[in-house]
Amino acid sequence: MASRKYLNLLPTLLIAATAVAYVGSNANPAYSASRSNGRVLRSATTLASMHTGNVSAAIGSVFSGRVSLKPGAHNNEEIEASTRNALGALASAVGPLSNSRALPDAFESYFAFKAAHPDKVRKPYLYFVDYGLPSTQPRGYVFDMDALSIVDGPFMVAHGRGSAPNSAGVPKRFSNAFGAATTSLGLYVAQEIYAFTGHAGGQAYHSVGLRLAGVSGDFNNNARARGVVAHGAPYVTSTRAGRSEGCPAMEPSRAKQLLPKLANGGLVFLFAPDSNWMTHDPWIDAG
Numbered sequence: 001m002a003s004r005k006y007l008n009l010l011p012t013l014l015i016a017a018t019a020v021a022y023v024g025s026n027a028n029p030a031y032s033a034s035r036s037n038g039r040v041l042r043s044a045t046t047l048a049s050m051h052t053g054n055v056s057a058a059i060g061s062v063f064s065g066r067v068s069l070k071p072g073a074h075n076n077e078e079i080e081a082s083t084r085n086a087l088g089a090l091a092s093a094v095g096p097l098s099n100s101r102a103l104p105d106a107f108e109s110y111f112a113f114k115a116a117h118p119d120k121v122r123k124p125y126l127y128f129v130d131y132g133l134p135s136t137q138p139r140g141y142v143f144d145m146d147a148l149s150i151v152d153g154p155f156m157v158a159h160g161r162g163s164a165p166n167s168a169g170v171p172k173r174f175s176n177a178f179g180a181a182t183t184s185l186g187l188y189v190a191q192e193i194y195a196f197t198g199h200a201g202g203q204a205y206h207s208v209g210l211r212l213a214g215v216s217g218d219f220n221n222n223a224r225a226r227g228v229v230a231h232g233a234p235y236v237t238s239t240r241a242g243r244s245e246g247c248p249a250m251e252p253s254r255a256k257q258l259l260p261k262l263a264n265g266g267l268v269f270l271f272a273p274d275s276n277w278m279t280h281d282p283w284i285d286a287g
Contacts, residue, residue, distance in 0.1 A: 075115040082111040089148035094141065098132025098170075099273040106269040109187045109283035110145060113215065113267065120189055122265025127190070127230065127258070129157045129248050131183055131272040134170045135241040140250060142258050152258055158236050159183045160246035167242045174274055176214070176222045181245045184223055185277045186216025188268040191224075193260055196231040200242070207232035207252045210259040212268060216281050220270075230259055230268065 086107040094103060106128045114121040124146035133139040141153030162181035163171035175182040189212070196209025210230040214220030220228075228246045232255030235242030241249075248270060250258070262268070278284060 079111045079115055083108045086148055090143060093150055095154050097130050102130050102271045105284045106271060109269055110267055112283050113187055121267060123262060125262050125266035127262055127268040129270050131159055131171050131270060134168060135159060136168050155250060155254060156236050156241040158233060158241040158244040158249040161243035174272060176218060176220055178222065178226055183246055183270060184214060184220035184228060185270050185272055185274060186214060186219040186281050187283045188212040188214050188220065188223060190262040190266040190268055193263045198233060200235050205234055208255050208259050210263055216283060219277055219281060231255055
């Protein structure tokens with residue numbers, strides 16, 4: 001019983017240790033000079049290991065180093081601090097993820113884009129999906145990035161039919177191409193709500209839709225023109241998610257509740273452990 005209590009305290013202890021290490025390192029001129037060789041301190045990359053019980057790996061990840069925001073980028077310190085605070089507040093409440101970078105990359109991208117385009121981020125909400133998980137697992141969240149709280153999640157989310165050969169698999173193919181019916185990774189700005197009409201099983205259905213503008217360059221900048229939107233769909237239930245035409249679709253009742261919150265100024269971040277995208281997305285490690 002004592003060991004169980006200790007394990008429950010570990011996320012808090014690790015975050016505290018990370019914060020102490022960070023403050024101490026900033027007081028060291030040699031460390032400050034090497035900022036361009038590190039990344040946002042991954043205090044909560046311990047999340048995946050912690051949920052699988054691998055405590056040794058979790059502890060090691062705290063001290064595994066950092067790869068910085070790009071040298072000379074605007075507001076590096078503020079973005080790093082905001083990312084670290086969000087991870088400290090939210091990571092322990094998020095379920096197992098496919099990759100230790102999923103949540104840090106989502107939060108860093110959110111704060112980097114907000115710093116660069118404050119006029120476009122008019123809502124504090126972030127819709128996050130981990131497409132490194134199969135559609136049989138809940139993989140979507142909506143966060144309030146001002147209150148640092150979970151609005152909803154985890155919940156089921158569909159992926160594009162062109163991204164996986166069947167509805168139960170893990171999506172592996174991501175594309176921004178017209179007609180590909182694939183999920184496109186990266187950061188999006190949530191735009192207007194509209195009356196969505198879709199088709200499933202040969203039948204038309206109606207739901208709320210949310211138009212999305214992709215801001216991760218060639219990875220998703222065709223989203224609006226392709227008709228990639230967030231919407232409710234009857235093929236997404238509390239226990240399973242079918243495949244969409246590339247849209248991060250959710251249950252109809254959930255869409256009715258969540259999408260208006262995101263509309264006109266929230267952000268959406270679609271993650272997968274895809275090495276090409278993780279290396280080249282402009283908002284990951286952007287500062």
